[in-house]
Amino acid sequence: MPPGSRQAVHVESGFGYGAIGADIHVFGDGTPLYLLELWRVPRTPEPNWLLESPSRMLNARYEVADFTGREEDLAQLHQWRDSRPRLAARWLYGPGGQGKTRLAAEFAARSADQGWTVITATHGPGTVHPPPGSQDLRLRHARGVLLIVDYADRWPLTHLTWLFSNALLHRPGMPTRILLLARTGDTWPAVRATLANHEASTSTHQLAPLSSDGSEQRAEMYDAARSSFATFYGIADPSDIPPPAPLDHEDFGLTLAVHMAALVAVDARATGSRLPSDMAGLTIYLLDREHLHWARLHGDGTHELNPAERTYRTSPQVMNQVVFAAALTGAVPAPTGAATLRDLGLAHDAPQLLADHGVCYPPANPTIPTVLEPLYPDRLAEDFLALTLPGHTADYPAAPWAPATAETVLTAETVQTAEAAHTARTWDPTGNVPTVGEAAPRPTSPAPSPP
Template structure:
């Protein structure tokens, strides 16, 4: 079957793909570009020798793949085994051989019949050429997507990429290989991948163990390009870095060919190669002709390209116009492109930088004044750096930080002063740049602190990983200078917040524990209460609700007497702790106490907001939580009133900043939908639930760590509402989606999500039963029971009601699949579990117990045990009359009375 697509541009540009999605910004520029992987282009040896650095560019694969056989075999196994979709993050310092390994793997994979695609980050000024790229997967054994520099992509852009349809063809084996310098961004990226149900793994590329073989292979390959015999060269230098070995081999061969003595150290190798760049510029200039830009002008252009990276021609013209070359920007760009042609001809880009990246970083360092290497620094370089650092911060800061790791003058003389003057540049540079800055040994603490002062108070999905890395460094530096209990308590408290935002839950918990330990050494109750409250947050994120409750209870008990004595000083902190305490109490099934704590918190926030409108947000949050707790106690009218008041307050707050308040409004919609459903307002409830899910989907795409749990809960509630509205198929699909989200969360953190997964599985089981699919329903209920049984054994007071629900559904499913006796056994177990839950919280579980008693009675009656069924139903009816029944289930009592009348008539 042939595929044809016509792409036309009118007064702009156009780009198309066949067999995949195209994600673009509002102005039409692509977020990323997809290309079919192509093998290394054949390069003229004479052209390569003109600039020896060209032979170091992995794109030309001058050196055959050598020395990574074990890692290549591991990639083959990853490709061929495991689930349909898998993602791997491969990281190592620049020059370690990631790109070469990926290229060899891509070539092999394409040879086995797979479609191999590369993704290039596309925002900003670089525009694609008109045309289409055919990435259809029909007839291919699988799909491999390779993403280089993945740590430099904004998280949201990676998330969009991974939603691309080309990765989600049913039955098509798919692998995504991400290449990066560090693993700092991986936890957040891995969380984003939960959206696509991918198996995830990471791999650090270690230094090469067999450097002699690598060096020998590189030297032989370079000698071939120079037309030299493959004579044995000197022993390999003591470098473990692949690029360093290649540089040493290249310089040795080039020096041999020209009769020079090669340098013996890494700095000397770099200088040698850069000297060859200068020689090439001088040679072109001396020849005259069309590409005769003088070397000083070319030097400035190459320096600028190292800072900016490739640009479209109009932007590049503006950059070159500001370099002070004395020549027209058009001529300089043309001559620069002759020396350094675009990696992808036809895209219309210019200012291709030096490759490999490490050489560009070293070129920046050596051109900037302050070093003692035998290489001419340029007086104009600091001014150009200052001019380009702002508009091109993403690349410039990252490359200068990498250069500063090897060249001690770059940071103190050039990068740090610029960032001290404008610390927000570090944030504009992105998460990878923040991580690179945090790794610099000589960066001043004052500068790190100034950058950190620019961090947003809460999390930022694109920056969380870098902010966590930089805060980790700041706290370590501060505590090395001042290890007092107060400094440790404050430092670890702050660090735990950033780590939580970055999805580093285990590390955050460790930091929170350290904060508490330090705070206990102080005679400062508010400080200890704050640290205990944060410990409760971290324990909750790690699936330890009982421990989280104990920490929060201790915090509230410590702060209560101080609040009563000095409410003006301590009331906000105490009110916040009471709100947290209510959530923690509800999480362990202590709902009566949770309601008391929530009512107290709301009253305190109401007083605070009346005195100071800045506390309105606290009041809105407390009212929403109170609505949920009132619903748990079947006080639906009051719950609805609290939720509506909360929504009204938040809408007023959102008038000034909707983006900041949207998550809170969405959370309120979830509670509002539950209240309306319980009051029988089905249409309004369904509308609110749909709106909540739609908004949470958008939020979870941006920040899955923060919003996926809420999305899963909202999907579960919407599934129930849809089913009750008669939209059974949609309700079932929505509940299945909730199960899929919960499964992803559970795989990442089983302790935190086992209970929630079991609960939505029980809902799925119920809907599958109603859809006439009892075997699938039984499997879902059975899985829920398996998840909850060990939890119930450890903490029965928390999990008995959830387990009872799953067991009761398992009983119904067993009967529906013809296993009547087994169903009767499970029904008895469900009654016993609900009886225990009812004794602990009769107002909450009376209706549940009545419901399972009715089912047990039906099973007994069907088995001919009418007298026993009669007794069970009488107990159920007494419970039904003695407890609040949701209006939506008002028919239950009438149906139960009908059952009783029938059995009584039969037993007379």
């Protein structure tokens, strides 16, 4: 586009999306394979909204807990970014809850402060619609471009191949880095072979468990998270709030586990609740708070002066099933969400159910009108799925409808992509918790052949 030109995106119906300074790859029906957006500083939610459902503070996109404990990993990323190759890609992987997203966000923020243009790539078909307007991705005076791809192991290889061919990544003389986040290294060899076609330097970075060898890494992370959470509860000095269990236990090798321990400890102190003593108890404590939130929103209409004026109408029992379904589908367009509820026999109240679910779990990106936003963090959603399914011995009520709901959602025609099968695997808190499988990807329309 010539200097001084202006791009206008005009939409008669459906959606519109434009990108200046980058390619757009779409299906035959115009749905983008992926969305490119400039990285933005995350917004800070209202404290009262966070306190309604404490697990919201664990969502990495809100960055409630101060970054700490991964300085060595961060230094390695900086060293990789500043290395000599013009084009380099790194596969950053570790189990859910290990801190990949938060580490990448900190790396993105520091890179942006140091003059890099930071862009995120979100896999698009079947799950999201583009935000209106366009993204100006021209690299004015940029020191380099850093592209961050979350859930990279869930992308079909052909879609990653198209992404890697984007002109944005191939500007002569422009240092370019691609950071791909994944849970395992299983799909990396095929991705690496694709990157070889672009003569890209490639490397992996496995995010190791937090050290338990006396390095104080876990204790420092707990203290930092405890102080961050205590601020929202109005606790001026939380230093006398101990961990609910010894942090050197193997369960606390995950960043999320340490943050959960800090959050539950602070919440229990603020509410006068009994503090659980193990990892399964921490999970159940937070899920109980979800149920309490649904119950408070629903209230008791029989004791209201004007029940007809209520806006939130979904009972906690029904919301439990909707949240379960959302943990499997992930965020989807409204018609897909309504179809999912119809498949579950809930079609008679679908608009009300989707609206009420959106009160509890609003879209991650307000500019993208999706429904059925899942419970976060992912690991907590996976625990919720496993504990809701029958077959475990944990002190949490299994739901008799859960197996049929899971089968319906994962085999329905409305589940169209790997992202729609939101949950890949489940942490086992009891040794006897079933895992939930992942549906095979089904794109909305045939993808273009890779370049």
